[in-house]
Amino acid sequence: MASPPRQMSIGMNILGLGGHGAAWRLAEVPSNSLLGVEYFQNIARISERGTLDAIFLADGPALNGNVATNPVGGLEPTVLLTAVALATKYIGVIATASTTYNDPYNLARRIASLDHISGGRAAWNVVTTAGDIAAQNFGLTGAPLHQDRYGRAAEFLDIAIKLWDSWEDDAVINDWKNGVFADAKKVHTIDHAGEHFSVRGPLNVRRTPQGRPVLVQAGSSEGGKSVGSRYADAIFTTQTTLEDGQAFYAEMRNRARAWGRDPDSLKIMPGLSTVIGSTEAEAHARCDELDSYQGELGLAGQIAARIGIAVSDLDLDAPLPWDRIIDVRAAQRDANTRALGGGSHGFFEAQINLARRENLTVRQLSKRIRSGHRLAVGTPEQIADTLEEWFKSGAADGFNIMPDMFPSGAEIFVDEVVPLLRRRGIFRTEYTGTTLRHHLGLSRPKSQYEDEEDCERLLAV
Numbered sequence: 218m219a220s221p222p223r224q225m226s227i228g229m230n231i232l233g234l235g236g237h238g239a240a241w242r243l244a245e246v247p248s249n250s251l252l253g254v255e256y257f258q259n260i261a262r263i264s265e266r267g268t269l270d271a272i273f274l275a276d277g278p279a280l281n282g283n284v285a286t287n288p289v290g291g292l293e294p295t296v297l298l299t300a301v302a303l304a305t306k307y308i309g310v311i312a313t314a315s316t317t318y319n320d321p322y323n324l325a326r327r328i329a330s331l332d333h334i335s336g337g338r339a340a341w342n343v344v345t346t347a348g349d350i351a352a353q354n355f356g357l358t359g360a361p362l363h364q365d366r367y368g369r370a371a372e373f374l375d376i377a378i379k380l381w382d383s384w385e386d387d388a389v390i391n392d393w394k395n396g397v398f399a400d401a402k403k404v405h406t407i408d409h410a411g412e413h414f415s416v417r418g419p420l421n422v423r424r425t426p427q428g429r430p431v432l433v434q435a436g437s438s439e440g441g442k443s444v445g446s447r448y449a450d451a452i453f454t455t456q457t458t459l460e461d462g463q464a465f466y467a468e469m470r471n472r473a474r475a476w477g478r479d480p481d482s483l484k485i486m487p488g489l490s491t492v493i494g495s496t497e498a499e500a501h502a503r504c505d506e507l508d509s510y511q512g513e514l515g516l517a518g519q520i521a522a523r524i525g526i527a528v529s530d531l532d533l534d535a536p537l538p539w540d541r542i543i544d545v546r547a548a549q550r551d552a553n554t555r556a557l558g559g560g561s562h563g564f565f566e567a568q569i570n571l572a573r574r575e576n577l578t579v580r581q582l583s584k585r586i587r588s589g590h591r592l593a594v595g596t597p598e599q600i601a602d603t604l605e606e607w608f609k610s611g612a613a614d615g616f617n618i619m620p621d622m623f624p625s626g627a628e629i630f631v632d633e634v635v636p637l638l639r640r641r642g643i644f645r646t647e648y649t650g651t652t653l654r655h656h657l658g659l660s661r662p663k664s665q666y667e668d669e670e671d672c673e674r675l676l677a678v
């Protein structure tokens with residue numbers, strides 16, 4: 218029987234009041250909407266109307282960014298997404314949480330709770346959290362070294378998966394007449410003793426509707442790619458050119474294969490920042506208006522922050538200072554330094570690759586990147602074209618969309634772009650399941666302890 222046509226996955230990344238740093242200046246809603254749930258529930262309903270796979274919340278345990286010029290900060294994602302899940306029925310909810318500044322038991326429990334409450338729509342975007350500001354909220358002077366962060370992340374994920382598996386699916390018997398609630402042999406301690414953690418288990422939350430919540434991973438350094446290809450169900454990434462997208466996509470599938478995984482079990486979802494207008498001129502006018510609030514230095518400042526060079530050291534009309542860039546990259550690659558303040562290699566590479574491939578000046582580069590991701594400014598057809606191109610040319614299985622402003626940017630995408638993707642046969646016209654794993658085309662994993670049980674049962678024969 219012919220397999221169903223390959224369909225792309227789409228997440229809606231709710232970055233504050235919009236993916237553009239100046240969104241709050243033209244805000245369609247008051248900035249204190251970020252402290253309520255209605256704003257996020259509304260965007261989730263719009264996204265669900267467009268049969269998107271999930272909404273996504275980035276996060277970090279620090280007040281990052283300049284509070285003098287931006288409404289930075291925000292509600293904690295797992296708490297907020299619980300309220301969003303209750304206001305929706307199908308759309309997935311992806312919460313970002315750090316492996317560096319959490320402990321496995323509590324975080325595994327929180328995400329499992331969200332999966333039960335949402336009826337199997339929860340995902341955890343696994344980050345190790347770059348930057349020194351967060352570190353200083355947890356008794357450290359600076360971000361731990363890259364390889365230390367990812368070493369901890371790998372062990373953290375091992376534990377979280379064991380905890381989520383610690384109740385077998387048929388552990389609960391609920392025989393109230395005879396007073397037997399569960400088969401205790403099917404609720405397992407995990408007895409983990411490792412370099413960073415020791416955790417007894419079991420989890421005090423039963424196995425979730427998805428078996429395990431979906432694991433998303435964001436971080437494209439060597440460590441990030443290793444952890445992502447080994448554990449993640451989906452990768453949120455940031456390539457800015459089609460060539461780099463294709464290279465990353467192929468590399469991650471090969472890495473997954475090397476871990477003994479089916480490469481189709483790993484969905485690659487690059488970010489895309491969008492500014493959409495009914496005409497190209499209208500889209501650019503909308504973008505220029507937003508840009509005018511940030512000014513060229515403000516836009517260049519975002520580039521500077523991600524490459525670890527002061528904006529005052531950049532000449533807007535010149536290319537990036539490649540000699541300095543090479544030094545930063547060398548320091549970054551030196552496992553014993555904390556170049557970029559421990560910042561993201563992924564964002565660093567994404568920016569310099571675009572600048573180098575197209576020989577862009579700083580000013581030109583700053584017009585092509587928003588929130589660290591590739592920026593598409595144009596009509597709904599042009600947005601659908603670039604999504605289709607990346608999807609069909611081996612650069613993406615889906616995308617994490619970051620509209621310039623909410624809610625209008627989400628509405629335009631859902632009402633104007635989604636119908637085009639459907640007509641092209643590359644996106645769903647309706648939900649055919651109720652869990653996020655189903656939407657993403659992922660199977661429901663068995664508990665690792667079932668295998669053990671099966672082995673013991675077989676041995677006992």
Ligand SMILES: Cc1cc2nc3c(=O)[nH]c(=O)nc-3n(C[C@H](O)[C@H](O)[C@H](O)COP(=O)(O)O)c2cc1C
Nearest residue numbers: 275276344345346347435436437438441561562563
């Ligand atoms: C696409 C993308 C999204 C990210 N989102 C977050 C985030 O929401 N919160 C966070 O603390 N780190 C985020 N990061 C950074 C990494 O997860 C992590 O902090 C890591 O240290 C740096 O990433 P790297 O592996 O690219 O160097 C993101 C990185 C990428 C590439």
